[in-house]
Amino acid sequence: MQTLQIKDLHVAVKDEDTQKEKEILTGVNLTVHTGEVHAIMGPNGTGKSTLSETIMGNPHYHVTQGDIILNGASLLTQSVDQRARAGLFLAMQYPAEIKGITNMAFLRAAINARRPADQPLAISSFLAQLDQALALLNMKSDLAERYLNEGFSGGERKRNEILQLLMIKPTFAILDELDSGLDIDALQVVSKGVNHMQGPDFGTLMITHYKRILKYIQPDQVHVMMGGRIVKTGDAALADRLEDEGYAGLRDELGIDVDLVDAEV
Template sequence: MSVLEIKDLHVRINDPEDQASREILKGVNLTLNTGETHAIMGPNGTGKSTLAETIMGNPSYEVTQGDVLIDGRSLIKLPVDERARAGLFLAMQYPVEIKGITNLEFMRAAINARRADDDQMSIRDFLAELDKNLAFLNMSESMARRYLNEGFSGGEKKRNEILQLMMIKPKFAMLDEIDSGLDIDALQVVAKGVNSMAAPDFGTLIITHYQRLLNYIKPDFVHVMMDGRIVKTGDAQLAIKLEDEGYAGLRDELGIKANLVDDDVTEAKSDDH
């Protein structure tokens, strides 16, 4: 078993619009073990995507206090590529297009970057695994030979993120709004891919606004973020309650002063880079 720990994490970002530094995460604590599925929900602007980006090492976010560890090893000073080698994977909310690099080349390089020089995956084994996963996700073989995400629809980009996940097989995957913009058929395929990864040596952190994804991927724990902190943790029933009642009641119950309407504006500026 491996453990991903977030300890008292405080993070700020410089806002180019007002030329000021703003604190987004204000003391996040979370422990994720392999074999577990965690979901993080919350209103816009509360720091959900910032948390994922910070764990992965996005240099736009400055850690001012706290730590992120895998199996006791601090990742805070490591660049993104070393965090990936340590076992982290981020399915981005807005996957970028990269011309000149095919999906096939990208995935094989990512796989072999995590292996020793004398244990590189052969092209034969890679293609066999790729063909199996393409079929499982109902993706055409031609997508593997296209440039990374170039010309892909939103749904194709999300499926491609899950294809990468299934090929790379990290210890921990963070899925940042992997359900956004998906119709019900694409959502079911994406969920099927995530569920196929379930294993004692794999853990998942799902960031979502909507309970509908959790109809297909059953979380062991649901966490609610508000005002840069995790303010409540429960099981899958908590997500259903939030879907029915919204966040305002919980905010008032906990005495949190954050304005949920203003938070929508905040996230557009900072939380979902």
């Protein structure tokens, strides 16, 4: 069993207008083991995407206190590349378009970066795995030859993120708003890909606003973030409650002074 631990994490971001740092995360504590699915829910502006970017090492986010620990070792001094090689993966909310690099070339490079330099994955094995993953996600084979996300629809970009997940086979996947912009058919397909990865050697941290993705990727634990920290943890029934009552009821019950109409961070 491997463990990803977020310990008393405080994170600040520089405000572009004032050039002063604004604290977004105010003490996040969370432990995810392989073999588990965790979901983080919460209103706009509570820091969910800030958490995912910070775990992955985006230098835009400044850790002012706390730690991110993978199997007992701190990741704070490690680059994005080092964290990816260590087994972390981020499916981004808004996948970037990169011209000049094909999907196939990107995937081969990412896979081989995690292997010994003198032991690259054989091209025959790579192509066989790629064909299986494309079929699982109902993706056309010619997408592998296209430049990374160039001209892709929103749904195609999200499927492409899960294609990368299936091929790279990380230890922990952070899925940031995987369900945003997807119709029901596309949601079912990408969920199928994530569920295909589930097992004792893989852990999932999903970030979402809504319950609908939890119908397809069932969580072991649901965490609610408000005001930059986790304020309540429960099982899937907690998501049902939020669907019925919204976040305001839980906010008032816990006596938390937060505005629920802030823009997403």
